[in-house]
Each structure stands twice: as C-alpha cells, then as structure tokens.
Amino acid sequence: MTDIIKHYDNGEITVIWQPSLCIHSAKCFAGLPSVFNPRKKPWISMEGVETAQIIEQVQKCPSGALSYKESSGVVGNDENELKEVIIEPTVNGPLIVYGTISIKHEDGAIIQRENKTAFCRCGESSNKPFCDGTHKKINFTSSK
Ligand code: SF4
Numbered sequence: 001m002t003d004i005i006k007h008y009d010n011g012e013i014t015v016i017w018q019p020s021l022c023i024h025s026a027k028c029f030a031g032l033p034s035v036f037n038p039r040k041k042p043w044i045s046m047e048g049v050e051t052a053q054i055i056e057q058v059q060k061c062p063s064g065a066l067s068y069k070e071s072s073g074v075v076g077n078d079e080n081e082l083k084e085v086i087i088e089p090t091v092n093g094p095l096i097v098y099g100t101i102s103i104k105h106e107d108g109a110i111i112q113r114e115n116k117t118a119f120c121r122c123g124e125s126s127n128k129p130f131c132d133g134t135h136k137k138i139n140f141t142s143s144k
C-alpha cells in the first residue's frame with residue numbers, strides 16, 4: 001500500500017499531510033485559512049504565520065491526516081502522549097482511535113498508525129477501513 005505523504009516546511013517545523021487519512025472535516029481551513037486553503041496551490045502555505053499557531057491547528061485535525069515534525073526531530077499531532085488507546089465514536093461521524101495502533105489489512109499487511117486514526121462506521125468510505133468524509137455526503141446518523 002503506497003500512501004501519498006506531502007511535506008510543508010517553514011524552517012522551524014515541517015507539516016506533514018496524508019491525504020488518504022483526511023476526512024474533510026474542514027477544521028484546518030476554518031481555523032487557520034491563511035495556512036490551510038484548498039483553493040490555493042499548494043493548499044498549505046507556511047508563510048507569515050507563527051509556528052505555534054500552525055502547531056495548535058495541526059493538533060486539532062481530528063483524523064491524524066495532519067501532523068508535524070520539529071527541526072529538532074520531535075514529531076507531534078497531539079499535545080499529550082497517550083499511555084492507552086482511547087476510542088471515540090463521534091456523533092454522526094467516524095470512530096476516532098487515539099494512540100499508537102497496528103492495523104492488519106485483508107492482504108495481511110500490517111501498518112502502524114500513531115496519534116489519531118479515523119475509521120469509517122457509515123460503511124460508505126472509498127478508503128476503508130479509514131473514513132474519507134463520505135458520511136457527511138450521505139447524512140449518516142449514528143443514533144439509528
Ligand atoms: S481531516 Fe485534518 S487535514 Fe483533513 S480537512 Fe479535517 S483538519 Fe484538515
């Protein structure tokens with residue numbers, strides 16, 4: 001399985017984006033549109049914004065599609081390192097798993113995910129087992 005991974009650098013940190021994990025929550029461009037703007041190319045621009053602000057926004061990405069690496073080598077998405085795996089069924093959305101996990105695919109391949117992973121529970125994602133945001137298009141409701 002080859003995943004596209006994009007890097008955006010400002011000399012202090014590198015923001016890493018994994019499109020296959022993006023659930024199109026729009027949190028990044030609603031929260032910091034001067035950095036995250038899907039109408040521009042490249043859609044992430046690290047210019048003119050404090051690094052701390054960028055880190056704060058990256059940490060709010062619900063799916064783990066965004067993460068960052070400091071020039072010192074520190075890798076992060078969440079402020080607090082989790083000591084246990086936590087599972088959160090979100091309202092009308094995916095199952096978010098916080099923590100480091102291993103996922104075994106149908107072909108036997110095992111991949112590791114860190115920080116956060118969003119799993120589809122509406123059944124309609126084109127990127128199973130991960131959520132790809134389709135739940136919004138089909139108006140999935142978790143209460144039924
Ligand atoms: S999942 Fe993350 S990268 Fe994708 S739109 Fe939401 S905040 Fe942005």
Ligand code: FES
Nearest residue numbers: 120121122131134
């Ligand atoms: S829960 Fe998001 S695509 Fe299914």
